[in-house]
Amino acid sequence: MNLFVLLKMVPDTVEELNVAPDSPALDAEFLRFKLSDPGEQALEQALLLKEKHGGTVTVVALDAPEVDEVLFTALAKGATRAVKIGGDWSRLQSFAAGQILAAFLKAAGSALSADALVLLRSQAIDDLEGEIGPYLADELGVPYADVVTGVTVTGNSMSIIKEFAGGLRGEFTLPLPAVLGIQSAEKPPRYVPIAKVRAALKSAKIETVDVAPPARLARFALERMYKPEAGGRAQMLEGSPEAVADKLVEVLVQQGLI
Amino acid sequence: MSDAILVLAEHLRGEISEITYAMLGAGRNLAKALNAPLYAVLLGSDLAPLAARLGAADKVFLVENPQLNLASAGTAAALLKELMAQQQVGLVLVGGTNVSMGIGSVLSVRTGLPFVNFCKKISWDGALTCTSQLFGGKILADVKLTDGRGVISIYPGSFPAEAGKSEAAPTTVKLELPVAASTVLFKRYIEPEAGDIDITKQNVLVAVGRGIQSQANVALAEELAQALGGAVCASRPVIDQGWLPLSRQVGKSGMTVKPRLYLALGISGAPEHWEGMQGSQLIIAVNTDPKAPIFDGAHYGVCGDALELVPALAEKIKAKKGAA
Numbered sequence: 369m370n371l372f373v374l375l376k377m378v379p380d381t382v383e384e385l386n387v388a389p390d391s392p393a394l395d396a397e398f399l400r401f402k403l404s405d406p407g408e409q410a411l412e413q414a415l416l417l418k419e420k421h422g423g424t425v426t427v428v429a430l431d432a433p434e435v436d437e438v439l440f441t442a443l444a445k446g447a448t449r450a451v452k453i454g455g456d457w458s459r460l461q462s463f464a465a466g467q468i469l470a471a472f473l474k475a476a477g478s479a480l481s482a483d484a485l486v487l488l489r490s491q492a493i494d495d496l497e498g499e500i501g502p503y504l505a506d507e508l509g510v511p512y513a514d515v516v517t518g519v520t521v522t523g524n525s526m527s528i529i530k531e532f533a534g535g536l537r538g539e540f541t542l543p544l545p546a547v548l549g550i551q552s553a554e555k556p557p558r559y560v561p562i563a564k565v566r567a568a569l570k571s572a573k574i575e576t577v578d579v580a581p582p583a584r585l586a587r588f589a590l591e592r593m594y595k596p597e598a599g600g601r602a603q604m605l606e607g608s609p610e611a612v613a614d615k616l617v618e619v620l621v622q623q624g625l626i
Numbered sequence: 627m628s629d630a631i632l633v634l635a636e637h638l639r640g641e642i643s644e645i646t647y648a649m650l651g652a653g654r655n656l657a658k659a660l661n662a663p664l665y666a667v668l669l670g671s672d673l674a675p676l677a678a679r680l681g682a683a684d685k686v687f688l689v690e691n692p693q694l695n696l697a698s699a700g701t702a703a704a705l706l707k708e709l710m711a712q713q714q715v716g717l718v719l720v721g722g723t724n725v726s727m728g729i730g731s732v733l734s735v736r737t738g739l740p741f742v743n744f745c746k747k748i749s750w751d752g753a754l755t756c757t758s759q760l761f762g763g764k765i766l767a768d769v770k771l772t773d774g775r776g777v778i779s780i781y782p783g784s785f786p787a788e789a790g791k792s793e794a795a796p797t798t799v800k801l802e803l804p805v806a807a808s809t810v811l812f813k814r815y816i817e818p819e820a821g822d823i824d825i826t827k828q829n830v831l832v833a834v835g836r837g838i839q840s841q842a843n844v845a846l847a848e849e850l851a852q853a854l855g856g857a858v859c860a861s862r863p864v865i866d867q868g869w870l871p872l873s874r875q876v877g878k879s880g881m882t883v884k885p886r887l888y889l890a891l892g893i894s895g896a897p898e899h900w901e902g903m904q905g906s907q908l909i910i911a912v913n914t915d916p917k918a919p920i921f922d923g924a925h926y927g928v929c930g931d932a933l934e935l936v937p938a939l940a941e942k943i944k945a946k947k948g949a950a
């Protein structure tokens with residue numbers, strides 16, 4: 369199979385997020401970027417498909433801080449090729465990102481071969497302008513499914529599992545080539561020892577390609593970005609673990625829970 | 627009068643989804659502010675009984691076609707585009723759910739209208755301002771739709787469903803619209819895995835998130851749950867790591883739970899998790915990050931290491947119970 373995995377870097381929300389003083393954007397100074405969880409899952413699903421059906425896994429990312437490390441990690445995990453699309457994409461929104469990625473996939477020629485499958489995550493925490501998957505599939509003129517948690521390929525078609533809610537899922541079929549928004553891979557993402565990533569750093573290489581940026585990076589102007597005011601703030605219990613445990617027991621007794 | 631506002635009425639297995647009422651409620655307020663009619667559209671089969679429940683809309687359009695049950699984003703968007711042109715619709719509301727996700731994005735590409743995701747508040751002051759929550763609820767963003775036209779994805783749980791429920795019998799209009807054959811075909815539902823424990827039936831839930839750090843530590847939570855006479859459930863990353871079975875997941879894709887006590891350990895409180903547990907009677911959160919969004923909704927909070935607190939708490943609860 370001709371597998372493509374589109375990897376998106378997102379700010380690590382474990383770090384404090386601050387809004388830049390002069391514009392409606394995150395303050396870049398303290399941001400740490402990481403590959404999103406579902407991005408890890410999309411990569412894992414592609415690697416599983418490659419193991420089963422053979423072929424290649426090409427990981428693709430738009431340039432972003434820390435992206436090289438993520439691409440080398442993907443190579444160490446078993447991806448065949450890593451491609452970085454150069455440019456300043458810090459103000460990029462989904463629709464334009466879809467256009468750029470579509471342009472890359474079309475230019476890659478083989479991209480839309482009968483056995484091509486493009487995997488990405490189904491939604492990102494910063495997708496204010498929409499999910500990229502459906503934009504991309506529309507640009508490429510291929511079918512799309514999202515919130516996918518399982519993929520079984522048979523010849524030129526596949527069956528996928530999509531999540532709804534409450535644990536309910538549905539099975540759908542669609543032909544290849546296609547774009548899939550992955551929510552979870554069939555297995556937990558594999559672990560790769562740091563030594564293997566270092567080896568990849570020495571032996572493998574990241575290809576850099578240029579794609580003409582679209583006329584507009586975003587379809588609407590953001591008015592304002594701000595932190596939510598803490599709504600009903602929890603009553604905080606303080607002290608040593610022992611002291612806090614005592615206070616919690618008191619609360620639980622009051623509430624008739626113990 | 628302005629162009630109409632259209633709600634894509636979501637339904638699943640013969641039931642109108644809650645998000646539909648939330649959208650109708652939001653739509654009603656907008657219709658008043660913009661002096662515009664409020665329409666709803668149902669796509670699928672056996673729609674008449676569903677339409678009867680959408681009395682909050684001025685008019686309900688029915689597009690009957692079995693191919694439209696769980697239609698792909700492309701198929702649904704093509705129809706909506708047609709409907710927008712035919713019925714002079716300027717603003718479309720879609721559900722930010724796993725069922726409807728994607729439809730709004732494609733509709734916006736096809737119509738050239740802007741799409742606003744994760745919207746939790748809409749206000750009107752001559753222009754439409756949508757407030758969206760980003761980065762797992764840590765940041766809000768305001769987007770202006772100056773001419774009031776666009777496609778908005780409504781975030782579940784943000785608008786009251788009650789506001790969109792009405793006993794009135796709506797005017798229904800059957801429409802014959804061309805349905806493009808889709809290559810994405812629905813085959814069957816897969817029922818939730820029964821699992822060993824039904825977390826929706828528990829009085830007490832001890833929920834573990836990524837902050838629990840390892841599968842081995844899940845045992846600490848198990849012990850606490852046992853002391854409390856409850857069960858352990860989890861956020862998505864814990865399930866995705868395979869530390870607990872899928873039947874224990876709480877949230878958007880997982881279960882909706884309403885226990886008497888929800889004790890959240892190492893859970894940040896992302897909107898997709900919040901969606902599944904916000905109805906809990908008492909929420910206690912333990913998190914090392916004082917700014918974790920979970921503290922904004924919890925009743926009691928502990929800023930600290932769950933791994934240190936949990937064993938101490940389990941011991942004290944056991945001691946208390948033993949003494950009682």
Ligand SMILES: Cc1cc2nc3c(=O)[nH]c(=O)nc-3n(C[C@H](O)[C@H](O)[C@H](O)COP(=O)(O)OP(=O)(O)OC[C@H]3O[C@@H](n4cnc5c(N)ncnc54)[C@H](O)[C@@H]3O)c2cc1C
Pocket residue numbers: 382405490491492515551724762834835836837838860861862863864875876877878879880881891892893894895896897898899902912913914915918930931932933
């Ligand atoms: C379509 C879709 C559907 C989704 N469905 C669901 C769903 O059903 N359920 C769900 O949960 N998520 C769902 N998600 C994912 C959701 O967006 C979040 O990514 C997820 O809820 C985060 O889980 P978490 O809080 O465990 O992890 P994180 O957000 O990583 O938070 C971990 C927290 O642990 C704290 N911490 C770390 N160490 C400790 C310690 N020692 N003691 C105490 N605290 C500690 C950290 O401060 C942090 O706040 C969905 C996402 C999408 C896009």
Ligand SMILES: Nc1ncnc2c1ncn2[C@@H]1O[C@H](COP(=O)(O)O)[C@@H](O)[C@H]1O
Pocket residue numbers: 373374375376377404406407410428429430431457462465487488489490491492493494495498499500501
């Ligand atoms: N800047 C980007 N670089 C590479 N891939 C991206 C980028 N933006 C989005 N993608 C891919 O598209 C997926 C879905 O994006 P989104 O719709 O933004 O969640 C991401 O997880 C990536 O797989």
